[in-house]
Amino acid sequence: MPEKKDVRILAYESSCDETSTAVVKNGREIESLVVATQIKSHQRFGGVVPEVASRHHIEVITQITKEALAEAGTNWADLDAIAVTYGPGLVGALLIGVSAAKAASMATGLPLIGVDHIMGHIMAAQLTDEITYPALALQVSGGHTELVLMHDPLNFEIIGDTRDDAAGEAYDKIGRVLGVNYPAGKTIDAWAQEGHDTFHFPRAMLQEDNYDFSFSGLKSAFINTAHHADQIHEQLNKKDLAASFQAAVIDVLAEKTVRALKQYEPKTFILGGGVAANLGLRTRLSQEINKLAQQPKVIMPPLKLCGDNAAMIGAAAYNLFEAGQFADLTLNANPSLELPYAASMLN
Amino acid sequence: MKILSISTATSNLSVALTENERTVAAAEETDRRNHSEHLDPLINQLLKQAGWQLADIDRFAVALGPGSYTGLRIGVTTVKMFASILNKELVGLSTLAILADNFAHSDQLVVAALDARNDNFFAGAYIFKNGQPTNVVPDGHYHLDKLLAAIKQAAQEQGKKNVILAGSGLSERSEALQAALPDLSLTFAQDQDNQVHASHLGQLARSAKILDPDQVLPRYLRRTQAEMDWHRKTGKPFGQDSDYVEEV
Structure with missing residues (x-):
């Protein structure tokens, strides 16, 4: 039997404040990954300014294309497809x-x-380990907080979603109150490791019989606590504030995830998205999953694959390539693209 | 020399294939906001019509700006990639020069302007010598009052009494403009002469300066509001774009 030919895909990602290119072999092996980040620019404004982001993307797009090819030691003739978020x-x-x-x-x-950006984030797992299906993914980032059930490499459905703020968004907003510049997740996570949950912020929707999330109430409770202390000139312990906030976020994420794992009994659990870099979240989910009778394989991609990057897009694109799902030249950006929702969520 | 010219600067998407002074194929989609969806298929349609391949193109030309920021980036990104991958020449021209070029054979002062809302315009004024444009009111972002003063001064310096105005947001104000410039005789461009045509770009592109595809950026002519607010608040210099993007 002839050996299957390798498939090499050049992938692009530019959905927010990172411009990235990568060459990925067979959806699993990263031959090159270039990430140009604009964080320094947006830190001037305390968050991502869309027009500024777009201006930075075009500055680097041809250079990082050449770099991805050079770093992979490949040229256009060796490629099989071009993929893009x-x-x-x-x-x-x-x-x-x-x-x-x-x-x-x-x-x-x-x-x-x-490629759907969220599918890409989840498929960062495919660059880390083999996914066996069905799989369940918790996708947490600055824009999304979703539980996604994956029947196979192409058919995903959202079984739980945030009703308001994304988890990462809440981190950035409370970061501002604590004087932590965007992106605040890393600092809040580090402070949380040193502090204690002394404020007992609300755990929203924890008791509800669904897989949805809500973080705006937590955010408001946090901000009210901080403002009240300001007004009466009381100094609150920032590390305890961070620990209390993070504990509330993680409690809800972990609880809902465990519930979904028990109901669907997937063969693989995947943690994806920028907030997947959060140590507190990674540790807690590992502990909870260890307690389960039916333990799925756990894939938590390395930190550099948790943030936006083109390698994850190349991984997801390979699955689409194998299924013959190509786009044509009318492909347009779709800012509100969504994975399909499970039937249970459509009421 | 075969040139592919593109303008995505305004709502009028315009693409042309030219060979020396001849326009081989050209197409426009008026008032289309989805340039991203239509640009590449339109290029393919024209190539097919001309019997050319993309790789046959010797030089890619683009309207660099001013114009719709998002629109500009679609056209500029596309030609950057074409020129970079196919190792061909890239040129970029002022959107306003291309617009003014609708009157390349006129001896009047030609004002090209794009409505930037709230009585602001991206505008410039041109005179033509042997069909070549010279920018006599520098392309820029002007409040209407400043623009009128600049037109008045340029007309005086160039010894022009007759002025043609082309683009968007001008003919609606014809009476007010004429009243503000009583010493000048204003003519407002009609219909297609208010549009940016890639066929004109194809002619200007023949003698334009070759640019490095990696370095070429849209000519926005205006910083973002966020940067201006930040600058005002902090007093810090804007800095180079390269100061803010780093590979990790």
């Missing part, structure tokens, strides 16, 4: 990757693959 994200930012990938597809004749 087309949503969800900031429309102006997405359009740089989409325009670049389409132009590259036209100039090289290589097929084009449009």
Whole structure:
């Protein structure tokens, strides 16, 4: 039997404040990964400014294309497809990757693959270990907080979602109150390790019989506590505040995840998204899963694959490539692209 | 020399294939906001019509700006990638020069302007010598009052009494503009002469300066509001774009 030919995909990601290219082999092996981050720029404003982000993306797009090919020791003729995140994200930012990938597809004749950013985040797991299906993913980032049931590499459905703020968004907002610049997650996580949950903030929707999340109440409780202390000139312990906030976030994420693991008994559990870099969350989920009678394989991608990067897009694109799901040159950015919702959520 | 020219600067998406002074194929989609969806298929359609391949193109030309920020980036990203991958030449021209070029054979002062809302315009004024534009009111972001003063001064310096105005947001104000410039005779461009045409870009592109695809950026002519607010608040210098993006 002839050996299956390797599939090499050049992938683009530009949905928010990172411009990234990667060459990924067979959806599993990273041959190159280039990430140009704009954090320093947006720190001037305390958060991502969409127009500024778009301007930075176009500055680096041709250079990082060449770098990804050079770092992989490959050239256009060795590639099999070009993939790009087309949503969800900031429309102006997405359009740089989409325009670049389409132009590259036209100039090289290589097929084009449009990838859902969230599917990409989850597929960072495929770069780490083999996923056995069905799988369950907890996808937590600055824009999303979702529990996703994966029947196979292509068919995903959302079984739980945030009703308001994403978890990462809540971190950035309370970070501002604590004087921590965006992105605040890393610092809050580090402070939380040293503090104690003394404030007992509310755990929203913990008792409800669904897999949805809500973080705006927690955020408000946090802000009220901080403002009240300000007014009466009381100094609160920042580390305890951070620990209390993080404990409330993690309690809800862990509890709902464990409940879903018990109900669906997936073969693999995946933690994805930028907040997946949170040590407190990683530790707690591992502990909870260890207690389960039916233990899934756990894949938590390394930190550099948790944030936005093109390698994860290349991984997801490979599955689409194998299924023959290609895009054409009318591909457009779709800022509000969503994975399908499970039937249970459509009421 | 075969040139592919693109303008995504305004709501009018315009693409042209030219070979020397001849326009081989051209197409426009008026008032389309989805340039991202239509640009590449339109290029393919024109190439097919001309019997050319993308790889046959010797030079890629683009309207660099001013214009819709998002629109500009679609066109500029596309030609950056084409030129970079196919190792071909890239040129970029002022959107306003291309617009003014609708009157390349006129001896009047040509004002090209794009409505930037709240009585602001991205605008410039041009005179033509042997069909080549010279920018006599520098392309910029102007409040209407400043623009009128600049037009008045340029007309005086260039010894022009007759002024043509092309673009968007001007003809609606024709009476007010004429009243503000009583010594000048204003003509407002009609219909297609208010649009940016890639066929004109294709002609200007023949003698334009070759740019490095890695370095070329849209000519926005205006910093973002966030940067201006930050600068005002902190007094810190804007710095180079490269100060803010780092590979990790």
